[in-house]
Amino acid sequence: MDNEKQHEQPVDRLVGEYLERLADELDASSLISRICDPVQPVVADEIVEEQASLSTEKKTSSWTLPFSLNAAAWTLSTAAALVVAFFWGRSFDLSSADAATVLHEVSLAHSQPIDRQYLVNFTPTPEFWKKNRPFTGPAQTILWTRGDQFWGDAKLGSYQLVYGRDDEGLLWLSTSSSKGIELARPGDPLPEEIAVACVINSMSIPTLVDEVLKDFDLTVIGPSNGHYHFDAPFGQSSFQQSPGNSLVHAKLKLGHHHALIHSALMEIDPSDTLVCLILWTVSDGEPRGTTSFNLVKTANIGEEQYRLPFHLDEGATIKKHQYKTSSQVGEASETDREVAP
């Protein structure tokens, strides 16, 4: 819009005031209800209001779930899910002994109650990024980890989402400071895959080492100075290795393919801290983008920030996510696909 040119002539002003007055005094509430209300439920059957502890607000309208949310979800879950996929299903063997040793030490180091902040960036390839779809674009997450706890502040374009797991094991999400979702409380059945995703988000890389990538060759590059060059499919193909740090490079074995990951690189410092993780990801065999985790700092921020209430305003609504059992998971997926246009 060109605000400078508004009402530049007297007649423009008359028409402008007329339209403004008409808009101000029209009651558009019935129209808004007609637009917003009659759409298919997407969330209502999965999220039940549990403790509107402090708020009486209860919106019942639902929207058709745009397909782009899949991209959004993909981006948000890239950090966890891809690493899960990365490690899942690989048999540990002696040829990977060095890598296993390194990763085991990393796991021990990350189980300590130390707060670590990572900057997580998703950089899409130009081909993957549809500019008019913000959720396929770059995403940035500030991820804090502390043992098994973590919380992340994710931004996708102009959208923002906070999520985490607290010291009591409560997994939560918040879409705004007025609304939170308890995804799973301690003792609630949690799909194993989600539990593993949480472990990855906490950067503890624990028991997964037992089932490392079966389709990837892991190569440990010992402490060195200088650049490490490698065969990356897209984007960055040279890595500035800090003095004294080790690298573990995961590369698909010849003749193998992976649905999501082309290759990965981990940088580990002498204190066995994972200081950098880079994932090169694919979609339908085509480059999707690069996700990188970079250690920003270690600190002592305390446990409060890992809890949902810390991120909510007073009076915020907290809802509880009802997980479906494993036998219902397929049904849930069908429901999600059905409502996507």
Place this chain on the structure above:
Amino acid sequence: MDPIVPFELSENLWIQSIALYMKDEQTAWVQQTAPRALAYAISLVRDRTIAEDLVQDCYQRLLSRADRYDLRKDGTKLLFKSITNACINWTQRKQPTISFEDLPSQEMPEAASHEGPPEHAIKNELAGAVHQALGKLPVDQRAAMELHVLGYAANEIAGILETTAGNARVLLHRARQQLASELETFLKEV
């Protein structure tokens, strides 16, 4: 285990949260834009019921394709383009069955209650005159004029009306000329 399984489950988990967020975002966007969009449509088709139906349809079509657009960035322009097309199509298909003379009292809202009677009367008279004058314009000129005062530049109006920038300026110029003539009395007081 197929490595894509955990991805899908994780995705499902985030999707539900984002859907809540999107629902609020879209509701807020509709609430913010609907009054102006409806006023614009009423002015184009001169009938509130028809305008509401057309505007509702435009919103729903746009929202059903929200994955293709950045509503925050482009939504309002796309909405007004859609409403413009819908209203022009409707106007061109339909022969007028109502008198413009009847419309001001029917469609113009009452003035705000805090205004005193003289100002109320003047504004009502002026608004009615503007409403009638706009009604006498061809619908494309009316659209060009109203889009202009809503803040759209000539090239944007051209895009919405699917014409050239030059033609958009011509439409705007003609609309101004006729409105100036129709509203001459009021313009002298401005």
